[in-house]
Amino acid sequence: MTIKLGLVGTGTVGGGCLDILRNHREDFKRHLGVDMEVVRVCSRNPEQAEARGVLHLFTEDFNDIINDPEIDIVIELIGGTTAARDVVLGALRAGKNVVTANKALMATFGDEVMDLAREKNLEVGFEASVGGGIPIIQPLKHSLISNEITSVMGIVNGTTNYMLTRMVDDGLSYEDALAEAQAKGFAEADPTADVDGFDAAAKIAILASIAFNSRVKLNDVYTEGIRNITQLDMDTADDMGYVIKLLALAHRTPEGIDVRVHPTMLPKAHQMAQVNGVFNAIYVTGDAVGETMFFGEGAGAGPAAAAVMGDVLEVARHMTLGIPPVVGCTCTDNLPIVPMEKLSTKYYIRFSVADRSGVLAAMAGVFAKHGVSVRSVVQRGSAQHETVNLSYVTHTASEASVRRVLEEIGGLEDVLRAEPSVIRVED
Numbered sequence: 001m002t003i004k005l006g007l008v009g010t011g012t013v014g015g016g017c018l019d020i021l022r023n024h025r026e027d028f029k030r031h032l033g034v035d036m037e038v039v040r041v042c043s044r045n046p047e048q049a050e051a052r053g054v055l056h057l058f059t060e061d062f063n064d065i066i067n068d069p070e071i072d073i074v075i076e077l078i079g080g081t082t083a084a085r086d087v088v089l090g091a092l093r094a095g096k097n098v099v100t101a102n103k104a105l106m107a108t109f110g111d112e113v114m115d116l117a118r119e120k121n122l123e124v125g126f127e128a129s130v131g132g133g134i135p136i137i138q139p140l141k142h143s144l145i146s147n148e149i150t151s152v153m154g155i156v157n158g159t160t161n162y163m164l165t166r167m168v169d170d171g172l173s174y175e176d177a178l179a180e181a182q183a184k185g186f187a188e189a190d191p192t193a194d195v196d197g198f199d200a201a202a203k204i205a206i207l208a209s210i211a212f213n214s215r216v217k218l219n220d221v222y223t224e225g226i227r228n229i230t231q232l233d234m235d236t237a238d239d240m241g242y243v244i245k246l247l248a249l250a251h252r253t254p255e256g257i258d259v260r261v262h263p264t265m266l267p268k269a270h271q272m273a274q275v276n277g278v279f280n281a282i283y284v285t286g287d288a289v290g291e292t293m294f295f296g297e298g299a300g301a302g303p304a305a306a307a308v309m310g311d312v313l314e315v316a317r318h319m320t321l322g323i324p325p326v327v328g329c330t331c332t333d334n335l336p337i338v339p340m341e342k343l344s345t346k347y348y349i350r351f352s353v354a355d356r357s358g359v360l361a362a363m364a365g366v367f368a369k370h371g372v373s374v375r376s377v378v379q380r381g382s383a384q385h386e387t388v389n390l391s392y393v394t395h396t397a398s399e400a401s402v403r404r405v406l407e408e409i410g411g412l413e414d415v416l417r418a419e420p421s422v423i424r425v426e427d
């Protein structure tokens with residue numbers, strides 16, 4: 001029995017999948033007893049299909065794949081939530097199993113996709129949607145299933161981690177670092193999804209849904225990206241013994257799910273602080289297992305395609321053996337999302353202020369008034385420009401109090417010279 005595949009998307013990840021199948025088809029037959037063949041490919045780029053040697057299988061209309069009765073598994077690798085949703089839902093309606101790498105789709109329409117799959121008794125694999133080549137969705141749905149998961153925390157965007165690493169280690173500008181990440185195939189078609197944190201938000205929404213058995217959607221995730229991180233903040237962080245990482249966090253709390261993505265200062269000795277370049281890492285804590293960490297390349301053709309083809313093989317193996325879907329949607333509960341204002345953590349706040357007497361005292365008064373206790377203050381600046389940068393690190397404080405501090409200092413007459421920079425701190 002040969003399992004017939006329809007590939008929608010022949011870009012970075014689609015190309016990686018074709019390479020894997022070309023290199024290992026015979027191995028799969030030998031090791032797993034599974035034979036697979038791509039019988040149709042679709043994209044907007046015939047030149048891309050030609051370069052990958054599959055022009056003879058090419059169509060520009062994904063309906064040719066959905067409606068092809070010969071195709072068993074549809075692989076969706078186009079991204080976005082419009083055409084991709086039509087491809088995935090259309091394939092399921094046509095009775096085909098689906099494998100996708102699309103986090104935006106799964107974090108927005110995951111419930112619709114999984115409900116339809118259940119109704120049709122079909123499988124949807126989406127391992128590549130989080131952490132690229134790192135196995136994380138399958139472990140959460142299988143190996144860690146006996147645990148109550150209490151938190152999931154990670155660096156889950158390869159593009160921004162690559163950028164931050166190149167900016168800190170090699171002094172690259174933000175623009176040059178982004179251009180490199182794009183050239184390496186790490187970034188989304190629209191890289192604002194990476195730099196503004198939405199890619200990481202989609203990923204933590206998917207992980208939180210599985211970990212806590214409760215649907216978390218992209219819109220539920222408080223999201224800040226790395227666009228406002230300045231070289232000055234990186235240098236100050238370095239002086240203070242920290243590095244800045246874009247962290248995705250999800251905690252089970254008595255009040256519900258605390259889920260967020262934002263730049264975070266981590267002590268240099270923290271394990272996550274050592275995760276550099278395109279590497280991702282995901283910490284999962286369970287009540288029985290304790291702490292586990294998953295590490296690997298989070299983006300790029302090879303890692304992403306390895307995860308996609310792992311799912312394809314698993315589905316193909318089930319089909320070959322006549323095994324029906326075992327694990328579908330696991331969102332049985334309906335936990336509330338904890339609003340960001342309820343968060344309590346430590347904060348780095350940098351104010352660019354007028355360099356004159358009385359300013360420091362006035363600011364100290366505002367911190368004290370709102371009960372935000374300061375752990376350290378570092379001053380950097382040049383008298384020449386009559387501006388000084390005051391970088392505070394607080395003790396644990398509530399998000400609501402810190403916002404009141406920011407508002408009140410913003411209202412002090414002729415003090416602020418620029419928007420303050422706020423970065424949460426994890427120790």
Ligand SMILES: NC(=O)C1=CN([C@@H]2O[C@H](COP(=O)(O)OP(=O)(O)OC[C@H]3O[C@@H](n4cnc5c(N)ncnc54)[C@H](O)[C@@H]3O)[C@@H](O)[C@H]2O)C=CC1
Nearest residue numbers: 009010011012013043044077078079083101102299300304
């Ligand atoms: N690049 C990476 O490192 C990773 C990407 N992903 C996900 O994999 C998916 C694909 O990403 P890439 O391969 O990087 O994108 P890409 O931009 O390199 O390729 C996209 C492909 O989809 C085709 N396409 C776009 N719209 C189409 C439409 N309406 N009909 C037919 N074809 C269409 C394009 O012609 C192109 O062949 C996305 O969901 C992305 O988030 C997941 C993990 C890692």
Ligand SMILES: N[C@@H](CC=O)C(=O)O
Nearest residue numbers: 157158159186188299
């Ligand atoms: N753009 C994403 C690709 C993988 O999911 C990233 O940079 O992590």
Ligand code: NA
Nearest residue numbers: 127130132134
């Ligand atoms: Na993965």
